[in-house]
Amino acid sequence: MLARLSLALLLLITLPAQAAALMGFKDSAMLMSEFSTDRKELMLNYSPAVGHAFGVETMWMRGEKQTNLITNINYTGLIKRWNMPSGQANLWFMTGIGEASGDSSGFSYSPSVQFDYETTRVYFLAKARMVRAPHIQYDTYSLQGGFSFYETSFEETQPWIVVEARTTENMAMRNEITPALRLINQNYFFELGITNPWDSESRTPRLNLMLTF
Amino acid sequence: MKKLFVIAVLAIFTNTAFAATSIHAEVKGMVCAFCAKGINKKLRELDATQDVWVDLKNRMVVVELKDQKTMSLEAFTKLIKDAGYDVASVEYINKTLVEIKADHTHMKEVK
Numbered sequence: 002m003l004a005r006l007s008l009a010l011l012l013l014i015t016l017p018a019q020a021a022a023l024m025g026f027k028d029s030a031m032l033m034s035e036f037s038t039d040r041k042e043l044m045l046n047y048s049p050a051v052g053h054a055f056g057v058e059t060m061w062m063r064g065e066k067q068t069n070l071i072t073n074i075n076y077t078g079l080i081k082r083w084n085m086p087s088g089q090a091n092l093w094f095m096t097g098i099g100e101a102s103g104d105s106s107g108f109s110y111s112p113s114v115q116f117d118y119e120t121t122r123v124y125f126l127a128k129a130r131m132v133r134a135p136h137i138q139y140d141t142y143s144l145q146g147g148f149s150f151y152e153t154s155f156e157e158t159q160p161w162i163v164v165e166a167r168t169t170e171n172m173a174m175r176n177e178i179t180p181a182l183r184l185i186n187q188n189y190f191f192e193l194g195i196t197n198p199w200d201s202e203s204r205t206p207r208l209n210l211m212l213t214f
Numbered sequence: 215m216k217k218l219f220v221i222a223v224l225a226i227f228t229n230t231a232f233a234a235t236s237i238h239a240e241v242k243g244m245v246c247a248f249c250a251k252g253i254n255k256k257l258r259e260l261d262a263t264q265d266v267w268v269d270l271k272n273r274m275v276v277v278e279l280k281d282q283k284t285m286s287l288e289a290f291t292k293l294i295k296d297a298g299y300d301v302a303s304v305e306y307i308n309k310t311l312v313e314i315k316a317d318h319t320h321m322k323e324v325k
């Protein structure tokens with residue numbers, strides 16, 4: 002009960018997104034989560050070296066026919082980073098193994114790849130992720146694009162407009178389009194969006210926050 | 215007399231070398247405050263650091279050093295790399311961080 006309460010509290014205060022950076026700097030920890038009607042995710046990782054992070058993740062997914070809780074230990078690796086004079090691009094690999102429970106249960110695994118590109122004004126991300134366990138398949142494909150109206154200094158908060166298109170196999174809400182307002186500060190990453198805003202039946206808020214410490 | 219001249223010249227150059235009060239670097243890939251937090255944090259943890267300025271717009275990092283403290287350019291570059299970025303150029307500057315900021319403000323006004 003205490004564990005569930007703690008998890009719920011963490012989800013409420015740290016609802017993340019898929020940001021360009023999937024880990025912090027060397028010797029840092031990063032907390033990421035996503036919270037929406039059919040999906041709740043929480044991931045905490047620690048980076049002992051540049052380009053490598055180890056952590057744990059938990060995903061609660063409500064599918065078309067079943068509901069599952071998947072808990073994995075995971076690894077995030079930076080395959081390649083391109084540091085350019087006015088931008089940065091990254092190719093990431095992530096994988097997790099653990100256990101699924103709920104309407105189906107057993108060994109779970111969740112490999113994924115992500116590519117992102119970002120300047121101080123423009124942002125793009127593409128991600129493919131397998132989420133598998135016996136009788137469970139929540140493979141997810143997503144694209145994000147965004148822009149900021151102006152550059153800011155390091156101390157200022159920068160607002161971004163971001164749109165994500167995501168499709169997830171076997172989810173209750175399979176296709177999602179989420180326009181969002183993203184605020185990036187040196188201490189946090191905050192995002193508030195509305196999924197499928199034009200559809201009254203599937204319209205749902207999504208709130209994300211990332212913290213590095 | 216010659217010896218005195220040589221000593222005087224050496225003293226001037228030596229003084230100039232030690233008078234480097236800041237390190238100035240252009241950093242490639244530094245485009246986001248949330249991502250660049252590591253640079254700021256790690257530099258501030260160093261004993262030699264007096265102050266740090268991360269300028270995202272110009273992809274620039276400046277560290278003002280404490281009096282009598284030194285930091286090698288190699289150590290500085292390693293720290294930036296460990297944060298996930300590349301250093302395009304790095305140099306010592308005999309100016310305080312306030313003076314460097316003032317220079318940049320002046321350059322913007324001229325532009």
